[in-house]
Amino acid sequence: MRAIETFQAPAPAKLNYLNAEYGIKSWLLTKDHKRIGLLYLGSVTFFFFLGGVYAMLIRLELLTPQGDLLSSTTYNKVFTQHGIMMIFFFLIPAIPASLGNFLVPMMIGAKDLAFPRINLLSWYIFIVGGLITIYALLAGGVDTGWTFYPPYSTTSSNSYVVATGVGIFISGFSSILTGLNFIVTVHTMRAPGMTWFRLPLFIWSHYATALIMILGTPVVAITILLLAFERLTNVGIFNPATGGDPVLFQHLFWFYSHPAVYIMILPGMGIISELIANFSRKNIFGYSFVAFSSLAIAVFGFLVWGHHMFVSGQSVYAGMVFSFLSFAVAIPSAVKVFNWTATLYKGSISYDTPMLYALGFIGLFTIGGMTGLFLATLAVDVHVHDTYFIVAHFHYIMVGGTLLAYLGGLHYWWPKISGRMYPEGWGRFSALVVFVGFNLTFLPQFVAGYLGMPRRYHAYPPEFQVFNVLSSAGASILGFGLLIPLIYLVWSMRYGRRAEPNPWHLPGLEWRTPSPPPTENFLATPIVTWEAYEFAPPEETEVVGVLRSDKNLEDADRPIDGEP
Amino acid sequence: MQSWLPFMPESASTIAPKVDALYFYLSGVTLFFTFLIAGVLTFFVIKYRRRTPFEIPRPVAGSHKLETIWSVIPFLIAMSIFAWGAQVYFEQVRPAANTNEIYVVGKQWMWKLQHSTGQREINELHVPVGRKIKLIMTSEDVIHSFYVPAFRIKSDVLPGRYLSIWFEATKPGTYHLFCAEYCGMNHSGMIGSVIVMEPTEFDNWLSGNANQQAPAVAGQQLYESLGCVSCHGAKGEGGRGPALAGLFGRTVFLNNGQTLVADESYVRESIENPQAKLVNGFGPIMPTFQGQVTPDQLIQIMAFIKSLQTPNAQPTAPAAPGATGSAVPGTNSAPSPTQNIR
Numbered sequence: 001m002r003a004i005e006t007f008q009a010p011a012p013a014k015l016n017y018l019n020a021e022y023g024i025k026s027w028l029l030t031k032d033h034k035r036i037g038l039l040y041l042g043s044v045t046f047f048f049f050l051g052g053v054y055a056m057l058i059r060l061e062l063l064t065p066q067g068d069l070l071s072s073t074t075y076n077k078v079f080t081q082h083g084i085m086m087i088f089f090f091l092i093p094a095i096p097a098s099l100g101n102f103l104v105p106m107m108i109g110a111k112d113l114a115f116p117r118i119n120l121l122s123w124y125i126f127i128v129g130g131l132i133t134i135y136a137l138l139a140g141g142v143d144t145g146w147t148f149y150p151p152y153s154t155t156s157s158n159s160y161v162v163a164t165g166v167g168i169f170i171s172g173f174s175s176i177l178t179g180l181n182f183i184v185t186v187h188t189m190r191a192p193g194m195t196w197f198r199l200p201l202f203i204w205s206h207y208a209t210a211l212i213m214i215l216g217t218p219v220v221a222i223t224i225l226l227l228a229f230e231r232l233t234n235v236g237i238f239n240p241a242t243g244g245d246p247v248l249f250q251h252l253f254w255f256y257s258h259p260a261v262y263i264m265i266l267p268g269m270g271i272i273s274e275l276i277a278n279f280s281r282k283n284i285f286g287y288s289f290v291a292f293s294s295l296a297i298a299v300f301g302f303l304v305w306g307h308h309m310f311v312s313g314q315s316v317y318a319g320m321v322f323s324f325l326s327f328a329v330a331i332p333s334a335v336k337v338f339n340w341t342a343t344l345y346k347g348s349i350s351y352d353t354p355m356l357y358a359l360g361f362i363g364l365f366t367i368g369g370m371t372g373l374f375l376a377t378l379a380v381d382v383h384v385h386d387t388y389f390i391v392a393h394f395h396y397i398m399v400g401g402t403l404l405a406y407l408g409g410l411h412y413w414w415p416k417i418s419g420r421m422y423p424e425g426w427g428r429f430s431a432l433v434v435f436v437g438f439n440l441t442f443l444p445q446f447v448a449g450y451l452g453m454p455r456r457y458h459a460y461p462p463e464f465q466v467f468n469v470l471s472s473a474g475a476s477i478l479g480f481g482l483l484i485p486l487i488y489l490v491w492s493m494r495y496g497r498r499a500e501p502n503p504w505h506l507p508g509l510e511w512r513t514p515s516p517p518p519t520e521n522f523l524a525t526p527i528v529t530w531e532a533y534e535f536a537p538p539e540e541t542e543v544v545g546v547l548r549s550d551k552n553l554e555d556a557d558r559p560i561d562g563e564p
Numbered sequence: 565m566q567s568w569l570p571f572m573p574e575s576a577s578t579i580a581p582k583v584d585a586l587y588f589y590l591s592g593v594t595l596f597f598t599f600l601i602a603g604v605l606t607f608f609v610i611k612y613r614r615r616t617p618f619e620i621p622r623p624v625a626g627s628h629k630l631e632t633i634w635s636v637i638p639f640l641i642a643m644s645i646f647a648w649g650a651q652v653y654f655e656q657v658r659p660a661a662n663t664n665e666i667y668v669v670g671k672q673w674m675w676k677l678q679h680s681t682g683q684r685e686i687n688e689l690h691v692p693v694g695r696k697i698k699l700i701m702t703s704e705d706v707i708h709s710f711y712v713p714a715f716r717i718k719s720d721v722l723p724g725r726y727l728s729i730w731f732e733a734t735k736p737g738t739y740h741l742f743c744a745e746y747c748g749m750n751h752s753g754m755i756g757s758v759i760v761m762e763p764t765e766f767d768n769w770l771s772g773n774a775n776q777q778a779p780a781v782a783g784q785q786l787y788e789s790l791g792c793v794s795c796h797g798a799k800g801e802g803g804r805g806p807a808l809a810g811l812f813g814r815t816v817f818l819n820n821g822q823t824l825v826a827d828e829s830y831v832r833e834s835i836e837n838p839q840a841k842l843v844n845g846f847g848p849i850m851p852t853f854q855g856q857v858t859p860d861q862l863i864q865i866m867a868f869i870k871s872l873q874t875p876n877a878q879p880t881a882p883a884a885p886g887a888t889g890s891a892v893p894g895t896n897s898a899p900s901p902t903q904n905i906r
Binding site for chain 1: 587626645646648
């Protein structure tokens with residue numbers, strides 16, 4: 001093995017994006033993608049902990065089978081608001097709008113995003129949407145479930161459906177603008193030499209995400225608008241009493257909301273590709289397969305919405321087609337998992353906090369993905385649809401997947417973002433606590449779900465209590481594990497050890513500039529002459545295959561397994 | 565409510581073991597791949613741990629062969645699950661022959677059930693072992709979902725439409741009935757039980773509760789009092805309106821050239837919005853009955869139409885003692901469209 005040469009990075013500059021300007025105005029009127037990324041980071045963290053408070057209320061209520069802590073109306077509002085906060089105001093924007101905003105220009109060697117003003121506008125739109133939604137929650141809340149199914153939401157619910165809908169409608173535009181910005185930036189602003197196939201996989205996954213944001217979000221915007229229109233004017237769109245069709249709403253809603261799952265998970269997959277390659281100092285195994293699997297997921301993700309409606313009165317044959325396509329969309333995700341695992345082969349694997357999160361992600365995402373197959377299977381879905389099985393499944397994807405990736409990415413780029421190191425010991429400890437707490441929370445829910453416990457139940461038959469107690473115990477561990485990083489990351493901004501420009505010794509462009517970077521990102525326009533994740537020169541490449549004859553001649557003298 | 569296997573729900577219908585077999589297969593595949601990935605991951609992470617801080621491993625080129633293998637094998641496994649799942653699903657949803665029909669109306673927050681012999685139940689359903697039961701379900705207000713975990717059956721219950729599921733219970737006992745689609749404040753209270761009895765016991769139960777009007781009889785009274793009789797004929801033989809005898813399951817030719825197979829949703833639409841689908845050869849002369857018949861009454865009218873299987877047949881349901889023409893038990897006034905709008 002060769003020894004690493006420290007990849008060249010300039011000495012820390014006196015002026016960086018954090019201290020170039022001071023004052024609240026310099027933040028609220030900034031056009032710097034890094035500062036806007038931080039604005040998003042702060043906002044989504046706030047929404048996340050708000051959603052977390054609701055989660056804790058849910059778990060407290062479900063400790064006992066009787067509905068004794070909250071009234072049923074309050075409980076219904078609590079789970080609805082947990083879903084709305086977490087999905088629309090944390091999971092969808094979390095990675096792309098904070099880390100993506102910060103890193104997309106840096107990783108392709110650009111000075112900023114293509115449209116810096118639109119970027120700032122997108123944050124304001126997001127905040128306006130968020131504030132309107134919070135107003136709706138404070139004024140009286142909403143109790144329709146985050147799915148807003150009519151005719152309940154349009155005729156029966158006595159809560160702030162329209163105000164919440166307006167909040168979500170508005171925040172959707174921030175998503176569209178961010179997506180637009182990413183696509184134009186990746187197309188037009190790559191540094192000299194940064195060809196498409198030298199792009200880090202983080203960029204590929206954000207590109208695919210941006211496509212979904214632009215194509216999918218308008219559909220949910222229209223759907224919410226129609227819903228509000230029916231509620232306000234009683235024109236029959238979804239309500240059968242006035243000639244509407246409630247299943248039409250479900251089609252429209254899931255046409256966006258299923259791809260939205262990929263808006264949430266694809267950026268996470270991008271982070272994991274970075275972490276796995278960089279913390280094992282290896283080129284990613286099958287780069288082009290991983291890159292194209294992101295695009296395949298983005299395309300096929302639009303064709304599977306009907307698997308949310310196997311018991312909704314959809315045609316049996318439509319159900320079959322959607323079931324088939326849902327199995328097909330699982331394959332690109334499986335390819336990614338296998339490639340990540342293969343990347344570790346003969347690597348130099350470190351156990352730093354981001355890598356612990358990445359390894360946790362692969363395990364939990366595998367379980368989340370495999371249990372997705374249960375739901376794609378028509379006959380099994382009939383039984384487990386709308387039970388805790390489904391709740392457990394999507395939390396494995398959303399929390400075990402997206403949240404873990406987000407935390408891994410946050411730790412990984414924290415030195416670049418803040419210019420400080422986080423405390424490594426605390427980082428590893430909290431990663432472990434989160435992993436244990438997460439599994440204790442959601443594994444029992446698979447069992448409760450197959451036993452038949454329906455979701456969105458305020459009170460439940462006593463035989464399900466043991467699983468709910470386990471789940472609530474796990475949730476408190478998980479909540480504790482998530483508070484630790486909040487504390488030490490904030491602490492490290494002032495007291496953390498100063499970070500070198502390239503603390504992990506990596507070849508990526510974002511590490512070839514000071515920490516924190518100057519406002520213009522790079523002191524000189526970088527020229528890219530290397531492939532993504534190129535730690536060692538390509539002529540040293542080893543060929544792995546099922547057949548020994550695949551091996552290069554120069555490798556013939558080396559045993560394929562065992563230390564070189 | 566648990567079976568002898570840990571973590572498995574009671575299995576009490578003919579379809580349940582088939583769903584469980586599929587579930588075991590899926591669980592096996594899941595455990596295999598999870599342990600495979602976790603095992604390989606753990607092995608690599610330990611074996612290839614970083615030994616010196618500045619070492620650089622040799623890059624490894626990708627392999628099309630490996631990529632193909634780990635795309636195709638999961639795809640084939642996925643297709644085997646898909647095919648098996650679709651096959652069991654067809655059995656779940658395809659209406660079986662010779663079923664006893666039970667009508668289900670969901671409303672916030674209760675289940676109203678009625679046997680074809682007239683017995684009404686609320687939040688309780690008595691059924692015999694070994695007979696095929698078909699549930700014909702609709703909702704009075706919002707979407708509900710009829711879910712019996714022990715039978716592994718579930719179907720949403722939609723307002724304005726009639727969805728049906730069937731089952732055949734295999735084991736006497738009392739099983740949970742849940743509403744699985746969130747329906748508002750007391751959603752978690754919209755529960756009940758399905759009581760499966762031995763056939764003789766069930767027949768006793770049925771005769772002990774026989775003093776209620778059969779839906780077909782109530783339907784006939786409605787058919788007469790609402791004036792359907794004047795155009796469709798006393799026995800559904802037709803006249804100015806199309807014939808109704810033997811309508812269900814028959815192919816109907818519409819005046820726009822389309823055809824459809826008559827089912828509950830079509831009949832309901834034709835009563836509430838007669839101009840929507842005109843039968844070929846008939847004019848748009850029927851008035852709408854929207855708001856004049858409740859979902860319960862619609863079901864009764866349909867039960868009556870179903871009893872008219874051949875043009876000369878009489879309704880077969882026995883007349884219930886003490887029933888009067890206008891008193892239809894258990895009906896509610898239909899919600900007016902402007903109600904509840906905020």
